[in-house]
Amino acid sequence: MMARRYLFAILAFAATIFTIGQVLALAMTLPGEPEIEGDVGVTHGHAVPSDEPLAAGRVVAVDHAAGRITLEFRPIPQLFLDGGTRVFHVREPASLQGLGPGDKVRFEVERDARTYTITRIRNSN
Numbered sequence: 001m002m003a004r005r006y007l008f009a010i011l012a013f014a015a016t017i018f019t020i021g022q023v024l025a026l027a028m029t030l031p032g033e034p035e036i037e038g039d040v041g042v043t044h045g046h047a048v049p050s051d052e053p054l055a056a057g058r059v060v061a062v063d064h065a066a067g068r069i070t071l072e073f074r075p076i077p078q079l080f081l082d083g084g085t086r087v088f089h090v091r092e093p094a095s096l097q098g099l100g101p102g103d104k105v106r107f108e109v110e111r112d113a114r115t116y117t118i119t120r121i122r123n124s125n
Contacts, residue, residue, distance in 0.1 A: 054106035054120070059099055060085060067093035069118065071105070079111050090118045099123060 057073030067090045075083040088109065090096055099105065099121070107121040 054108050054122075056124070057105055057107060059101055059103040059105060061101060062096050062099050064093065064096055067096070069096060069099070069121070071107070073107075076109065079109065079116070081109075081111075081116070086116070088116055088118045090121065095121050 057071040060070040072085045104124045106124045
């Protein structure tokens, strides 16, 4: 009877320590992860252009009607996005004018849940 009481107390203590450890781990910033402080960088719901360099890529295809572009791009560590080929939505489809397959581009992209949207793109040929 006494052993059961101690066993329950030990298990409850271990669960408490585990939970505290998880809460502290979630509160920490991982190495290489940008720190987030409230609404920094956002003004009236619009993102402020960052000072970070633009991502680099090459145009594979452009769909002007749908406002999408397919890019082969280098890794974008700020968004935890591995390099490869991907279809991106473009916030301003007019910015796709003059772009075609094979063009080298520099672009800025933002993440919204599971989608990535290009907010700025320019030809770097």
